[in-house]
Amino acid sequence: MRRTVAQVAGRVWETARRGTAVAALGVAASSSILYLCTLTPGLSSLEGDSHELTVAAATLGLPHPIGYPLYVWIGFLFTLLPVGEVAYRTNLLSAVSAAGGAGLVALAAGEIGLPPFLAAFAGLVLATSTTFWSQAVVTEVYTVNTAAFVLTVWLLLRATRPPGRSASVLAARRFALAAAIVFGASLGLHLSNLAFAPVYLSYAALSAPHLRRDRRLLALALAALAAGAAQFAWLPLRADFAAFPNPRPDTWSGFYRYTLGAFAETRFAYPLEAFAGRLVFYQTLALRDFTPAGALLACAGMWRQAWIAPGPFWLLFGVYAVNVLLAAQVGVPDSEVFFLPAHAVFALFAAVGADAVRALAHSAVADRLTPRRRQVLVATGASLLLTALVSLAAYRFPHLDRRADTAVGDFLRAMFAAVPAGSEILAGRGIFGQDVAYWRRWHGGTEHVVLPSIEPALPATSPAPRFVKARLADSRLDPAARWGLSEGALPSQPWAVACVVGAGRGLVLYRVHAEPPPLVHRAADPAHRLDVASGAHRLVGYTVAATATADRRVRLRTYWRLAEGRPPVVMTAIAGTPLESHEVGRGNWQRARAEMPATPEGAFVEEFDLVLPSHLVPGSHRIDLGLVEFGMVGPAIRWIPLGSVTLE
Amino acid sequence: MSEARRYGRTVRAITLGAVLLAQGSALVARTGFVRADPARGGDAAAVLLAGVRGLPPAGPPEIVGTLEGYADGAIVVLTTVGFRHVRLDADTVVARPHGRAVFADLRPGAVVMVWGRRALLDGGVRARAVLVTDS
Numbered sequence: 001m002r003r004t005v006a007q008v009a010g011r012v013w014e015t016a017r018r019g020t021a022v023a024a025l026g027v028a029a030s031s032s033i034l035y036l037c038t039l040t041p042g043l044s045s046l047e048g049d050s051h052e053l054t055v056a057a058a059t060l061g062l063p064h065p066i067g068y069p070l071y072v073w074i075g076f077l078f079t080l081l082p083v084g085e086v087a088y089r090t091n092l093l094s095a096v097s098a099a100g101g102a103g104l105v106a107l108a109a110g111e112i113g114l115p116p117f118l119a120a121f122a123g124l125v126l127a128t129s130t131t132f133w134s135q136a137v138v139t140e141v142y143t144v145n146t147a148a149f150v151l152t153v154w155l156l157l158r159a160t161r162p163p164g165r166s167a168s169v170l171a172a173r174r175f176a177l178a179a180a181i182v183f184g185a186s187l188g189l190h191l192s193n194l195a196f197a198p199v200y201l202s203y204a205a206l207s208a209p210h211l212r213r214d215r216r217l218l219a220l221a222l223a224a225l226a227a228g229a230a231q232f233a234w235l236p237l238r239a240d241f242a243a244f245p246n247p248r249p250d251t252w253s254g255f256y257r258y259t260l261g262a263f264a265e266t267r268f269a270y271p272l273e274a275f276a277g278r279l280v281f282y283q284t285l286a287l288r289d290f291t292p293a294g295a296l297l298a299c300a301g302m303w304r305q306a307w308i309a310p311g312p313f314w315l316l317f318g319v320y321a322v323n324v325l326l327a328a329q330v331g332v333p334d335s336e337v338f339f340l341p342a343h344a345v346f347a348l349f350a351a352v353g354a355d356a357v358r359a360l361a362h363s364a365v366a367d368r369l370t371p372r373r374r375q376v377l378v379a380t381g382a383s384l385l386l387t388a389l390v391s392l393a394a395y396r397f398p399h400l401d402r403r404a405d406t407a408v409g410d411f412l413r414a415m416f417a418a419v420p421a422g423s424e425i426l427a428g429r430g431i432f433g434q435d436v437a438y439w440r441r442w443h444g445g446t447e448h449v450v451l452p453s454i455e456p457a458l459p460a461t462s463p464a465p466r467f468v469k470a471r472l473a474d475s476r477l478d479p480a481a482r483w484g485l486s487e488g489a490l491p492s493q494p495w496a497v498a499c500v501v502g503a504g505r506g507l508v509l510y511r512v513h514a515e516p517p518p519l520v521h522r523a524a525d526p527a528h529r530l531d532v533a534s535g536a537h538r539l540v541g542y543t544v545a546a547t548a549t550a551d552r553r554v555r556l557r558t559y560w561r562l563a564e565g566r567p568p569v570v571m572t573a574i575a576g577t578p579l580e581s582h583e584v585g586r587g588n589w590q591r592a593r594a595e596m597p598a599t600p601e602g603a604f605v606e607e608f609d610l611v612l613p614s615h616l617v618p619g620s621h622r623i624d625l626g627l628v629e630f631g632m633v634g635p636a637i638r639w640i641p642l643g644s645v646t647l648e
Numbered sequence: 649m650s651e652a653r654r655y656g657r658t659v660r661a662i663t664l665g666a667v668l669l670a671q672g673s674a675l676v677a678r679t680g681f682v683r684a685d686p687a688r689g690g691d692a693a694a695v696l697l698a699g700v701r702g703l704p705p706a707g708p709p710e711i712v713g714t715l716e717g718y719a720d721g722a723i724v725v726l727t728t729v730g731f732r733h734v735r736l737d738a739d740t741v742v743a744r745p746h747g748r749a750v751f752a753d754l755r756p757g758a759v760v761m762v763w764g765r766r767a768l769l770d771g772g773v774r775a776r777a778v779l780v781t782d783s
Contacts, residue, residue: 046728134729276677283678284710288766302667310655310663321670333712334728399730471757505714505726505757569756571717578724581717581756628718630751634736635718 020110020119027123028103034127034393035095035136038401042087043408043435045504050139051408051434052243054090055441057139062234062241064431065262067249069234070188071141085409086442090139098136101147102127104154105344109351111157112305112312117382118358121389122351126344128393129289130400131336137402141189146340148186149193153319153345155179156200157312160207169210173217176204180221184228191259192338195326199318207311232259244430244484269331278328285336286346291392298346301353320345354385406614410552411502412439414611415469415509417551418500421448423465425509429453429484436469452489460488466512472496475510475587495519498586500553501572502611503579508586519588520596524559524603532640534627537561537568537584539640540603544623547646552616553609554645558625560584560604562593571626571637574612574645581628612647620644709761710773715754722772723754725762733772734762741777753780 044050049064056063057075078093079086106123110116126132135142159175183200186193205212212218235258239250242258249258270278287295305313320342327338358381366374412435419425427433433453440446440454450458458464468490470483475496477485490496496510497517511517526541533539540559548554560568567589571581584606585592592604612621623645626637655663711734713727722735742749754760764775 046726046730131729276680279674279677283674284766299671302671303664306663306667307660310659313663317666317670336728402730505716566752566755569718578717583755626718630754632751633738634721634740634751635723635754636720637718 019116020107020114023110023116023120024103024106024123027106027120027127028099030124031099031102031127031136032095035098035133038133038397038403039088039095039137040091040139040402040405041409042085042406043412043438044087044091044138044402045405045407045507046138049141049431050087050090051438052431053141054087054139055434055438056241057090057093058086058442059241060238062238062243062249064243064246065258066191067232067235067238067258068141068188068190069231070185071144072234074144075139087139087438091137094138094140094143095136097147098127098132098143101132101143101150101344104147104150105347108150108154108157109348111154111161112309112316112348112352114351114355118351118355121354121385122348124389125290125294125350126347128389128396129343129347130396131285131289132340132343133396133400135337135340137400140337142337142340145186145189145193146344148182148189149196149319149341150344152179152183152186152196152200153315155182156204156315159211160204160311172208172211173214176208176211176217177220177224179204180224181228184225185231187228188231191262192323192326195322196319196341199315199322203311203315203318207315235259243434244432245482246430263332266331267326268329270329275328279324282324282328282339282342285339286343289343290346290350293388294350295346297351297353297357298349299353300356301349301351304356304359305349305352316345316348320349357381404613404615407503407507407611408435409439410614411500411504411507411611412436413443413445414502414549414551414553414609415500416446416449417549418509418553418609419449419467420465422450423448423467424450424452424458424462425467425469426485426489426512427451427453427469432470432483453484457489466490467499468496468510468512469506469508471506472510472587475591495588495591497588498582498606498608500609500611501580501582503613507580507611510586516595519585519592519604519606520562520598520602521559521605522599522602524601524605526557526559528642530640532627532638534568534638535629536563536565538563539568539625539627542625542642544642545645546643547648548612549609550648552612552614552647554612554623555607556610556623556625556642557605557607558584560606562589562598562602562604564593569628571628572610573624573626573639574610575616575621576624578626579610579613581626612645616647618647620646709763709779710766711760711762713760715756715758715760717756723760723778725760734760734764734778735772735774736778737774740764740775742780743777744780749780754778 052063053075055061057072058079060072060076063072075090075093078089081089083089102123105126106119109119109122114122155175156179159172159179161172183193235249235255239248242248247254247257249255290298302317305316323339323342327335327342330338361377369377427436436451437454440451470477470485475494477483477490490512491514495513495517497513498508499511500509524540527543529541530539538561540561542559543557545555567584569581569583572579583589585604589604621644623642624639625642626639629636629638711725711727711732713725713732715723716726716731717724719733722733725732725734736751742751742753744753759781761779761781762773762775763777764773766773
């Protein structure tokens, strides 16, 4: 009799497990669709490290510390896929990893005993959370790392199944070994994973004594960890790729500074008294990513998991706490992404919380309901959860949709087309100029230009036209140390005049002039006169080209009366969509006032080519100029229609 | 042996105690912090004073990013996860690390830190204080 009960229980468990596998596949498939529908088509304008990671992956190179060997290798395989451009393929790696990570969360949820529907709920909660989704549609290491993290957790849970559910001791050993291999490999995705080691070890030792006593397994696990760490031998082998401003990792000190010693100043960056504030920062992030309802469910889920199964709880809570405590102390502007492992666990707890609500409802009313009504109740609950998730995803979709993010590619294409043959374009060196390096390598139309950031510069005495694509302050490099540009690369006291402008902060090409350029005209002769006041300034008029060039540039010239005070701020918009904003003159306004004589009839002239986005369909499009005025309640924009531009 | 019966009372008590401690301290930290943070409490003068003294308002900002654009009564900030709308009003305090600032200091390209209240989902932030740290 006992044997029969055990067999039935085993069959039920296997069915549920298969259901979980289907749920995990469903989560991975639906998340893939979501991410593919919002994927960045090329180089991302969110910048970060994505340009550098793409180039490193495609060339089997070496990105910034910690070098990310495993990421580079996986990324390289993705760059071989015959879809889209190279940057799209590395973006695809993020999407696939994120979808896989969400699916693995569903598997882990099944492993801690949740039914398939709630396992799917756990995966989808993570998949639709803001920060995770934002990283799934650009090239970055974070979703790949989160997937490896969840895989390690799932393998550990699988290896330490309670005796009644274990397939065999042999299987448990295999899963434990696999966990060690994945953990070791994941160090090449983010070195912060090292902090989870004590939690993993303690959990394995305390939850599965038979594994702890297995010396052969212990030796194999240590070997797997060592093999994982051995991937960092890639660093000195590729030391020639180490780009500015990184040290070369081919000496012991350089290797240390590239790995364990990297970004030391950003770790534990906050004083102890700021700890409460950092914790609140994380809470705010969790509330935003999971909504207050999701956060409540997760809190309830912690209680339920702690009550039902303290062992798996300690594994989940341990890695969660370690991640939150360490990531909260990281002093970088984009620290949100460091919390993604904690987010994955939080999603699991949210599903456990939903299971607690289900159990409560069941115990409260199930006895009084007929089986049919009970089914209706369950179906209603499931529909409510699904509706909430779909609504949330629909609400977040427009905020996270990066399909139209073509600004970097559009700008680079137009920039190279705009400069005359034999010109020199000074771009950021090393990790700050990989967009230009990418374009040179994988797109045509750049051979007529010298790029000193990746090839020998022209002699300083060369009369060739010089351009700068780097952030400037008052026509000067700002600061040269960050961009890795030589101070001697530009004439002393140069004038840098914006000539090509894209839809983003760093997307400006400046023409460098050793002599003062004609910024102030003795007489204003715009095609359209306006004489509109903007604070203390006056917009005299404008001239706009009727037709865009083949590479989607439209020439815009505005005429301004030079007045005292700070220059006016303007925005440009095409077809009703804002493209960019800037101070008129881009650093030259004050200098022109001081150094260039103006007549009462004269005007300060700003002239540049505005790059139109490639998703704009051929036809006639309205172009507007917005005058930004700062009142008592913030900025106000007065839009001035400049007519239409034809895109062929 | 069921999952629940694997663990003794002591283990379960310690585990539940840990949850109580973690969630309780998180709640206490949040409550105390929100009360103490002038940027959240609405004490604009205190926030301004903090700015004048060369310190940012207490606590972590809601948003850190580059000022990319404008809308009526709002600025658009580019952050790691995309563009965020930051709504401003007459009570919003603008400061530099070493002194008071005005709305006109919110220039394109400035690096800003924003304190305020975030909308329930992703609808941006209503700013109580904006610190212009770089431009």
